[in-house]
Amino acid sequence: MRIGILGGGQLGRMFIQEALKYDNEFYVLDPSADCPSANIAQVTLGNFNNYDEVLAFGQGKEVLTMEIEHINVAALETLEKQGVKVIPSPGIVKMIQQKILQKRFYKEKGIPSPNFSVYRKGEAVPDRSFPFVQKLNTGGYDGKGVQVIENKGQLSLLWEEDSVLEDLVEVKKELSVIVAKNENGETRTFPVTEMVADPELNLLDFNICPAEISPSVGLQVQNITRKFLSCIDSPGLFAIELFWDKNDKVWVNEIAPRLHNSGHQTQEGNYNSQFEQFYRVLCNLPLADTGHRAFSGMLNLVGEKGYEGKVIYEGLEEVLRLPKTYVHLYGKKETRSGRKMGHINVVADTRAELVKKLSQIKSGVKVRSRGQRDM
């Protein structure tokens, strides 16, 4: 198969790495010649937000997909009409790209998601209770484009952009679940993962899988994933990000129509990884067993604040001495503050052992550069 991917970052890289088990040709469209997928795919330099460039890239591909949802959907729609298989469907991507459409989708389908109102640039701010979260309609990513407005006095901080204003959920835990659907309509769900965020960088920090949840929470998650999978008329692999609130209710925060950071520990923690599953979705193959081998966890390797330039990983050799511990680097030459440079997966027989190992590793590994940047 000639598989085209919009974006050549680490998600594409790890996908291609896994899918090398099968016979395929991989193409990526990315603005950077030394993107993480550069040495393992045929790279077309270009902008995946540009209609013409995406259209040209899609020509001759048997299946076209993406590792980032911020891409030109109109070109995908044209390509689909021309007979190129696009997974997930452009319609789903468009809905997810726009927070307003996404929230309306949840409401229409009866998928629990925090109550919201729509704010349009230039219009009056809707009368609503505090605190609330403002999420920009488009362009948010990795926690960018999201802010909390605590009270009336903070209304002046509101971004004057089309956005969703959403009830602030009192989060007990953030959860995530990776689901897949192929063209035959077969569906599979990975075990629920627990996410622990770094409050400063607002990037995912730890994953723990399976999550420690009550049966009631598990059932709510199951209902959400089932409903979502039955509502969508598109094959794809999706990450459903969830809030488990202080009243033990589960809400959908958002859904990503692609491979996701919260599924990285499936590489060694499960019988098959999210990357294998995604391959099977793209090729409409029987979906893979998502069972977990043991407890597994993931720790992002993120560029330390204050360091910029050629990356140096401190403490990695010590990590390689640990059993059931797996280092995954993304081939990025330059680090900068908060940049995702790699991750470490850990497998353990108990949750306590897992958390202990993850914490131990976190304190020992640093992503730095030779010279410290002037602060």
Next chain:
Amino acid sequence: MRIGILGGGQLGRMFIQEALKYDNEFYVLDPSADCPSANIAQVTLGNFNNYDEVLAFGQGKEVLTMEIEHINVAALETLEKQGVKVIPSPGIVKMIQQKILQKRFYKEKGIPSPNFSVYRKGEAVPDRSFPFVQKLNTGGYDGKGVQVIENKGQLSLLWEEDSVLEDLVEVKKELSVIVAKNENGETRTFPVTEMVADPELNLLDFNICPAEISPSVGLQVQNITRKFLSCIDSPGLFAIELFWDKNDKVWVNEIAPRLHNSGHQTQEGNYNSQFEQFYRVLCNLPLADTGHRAFSGMLNLVGEKGYEGKVIYEGLEEVLRLPKTYVHLYGKKETRSGRKMGHINVVADTRAELVKKLSQIKSGVKVRSRGQRDM
């Protein structure tokens, strides 16, 4: 690291696939532009048996290795003198390339290997008992260059080439063990694997790991691996192929100084694969845990007799429906009789379940081409 590999076949491909987890640059020297490693490494077209071509290829590499032992050793010796790190050492490769030197090594070091005599081209055939095995001194591979001489009447069949004449062992089972040593002298051994050969193609057919062996056999294998690892003054990953004879004695058949078909099931069967281990050897990193997750087995996907041309894998979709079953294709476009095109790994909780699954898969999968070749 700039890692150069002589040979761009499936062993190199799967090694690079695994080592993509780390940040490196991979280069291969291979005569074929569409060799299995072609799309994931920088390929230099050339002959790895040619002194000048190997010498030129080695320039600027930080570490140079091989995925096949039939390569130009003299060039490696020169490169080593020039300061390029060569793993395994040219001396070990030279010894293994020549069956006469290899047999003498075992004898000198007290490593049990079948009794032998040396036959030189043009000289009289040594007086020895029948039956015996003739192994050509150089150039044997995948069972080629090996024949059994049953009795005096068959002496006329003897190849007139430098060779080793070796007692024919009455084999109960063929075993294999993958061992590794890094520059720091650290060593690790994978669990013993049992090999079941296809008598017609003389290629490895099934692997089963861990092997079903008695404590006495296990101890003999342990003594052999320990002795071998202590004798060699070279880092490397080696496959020690063993005969377990009808009197429960274990003999070394031969040793390969590289990744090996008999270690493929480590990809999913063990906490770390032979490919991961090889990477750690090349970079002198702490060696990886070789423990097994469960019973695992491997089945080669070999081109069926009578089919030649563009490959078609029949029955693979059914295989993908099976849990704990993993398909690995090598990216070879053309099949021919007996060509190794891929393999399937299976993981199971019991040996009986494993054998049942392997047999079931074997009967269902065929490696063919569209047109049948004229026979």
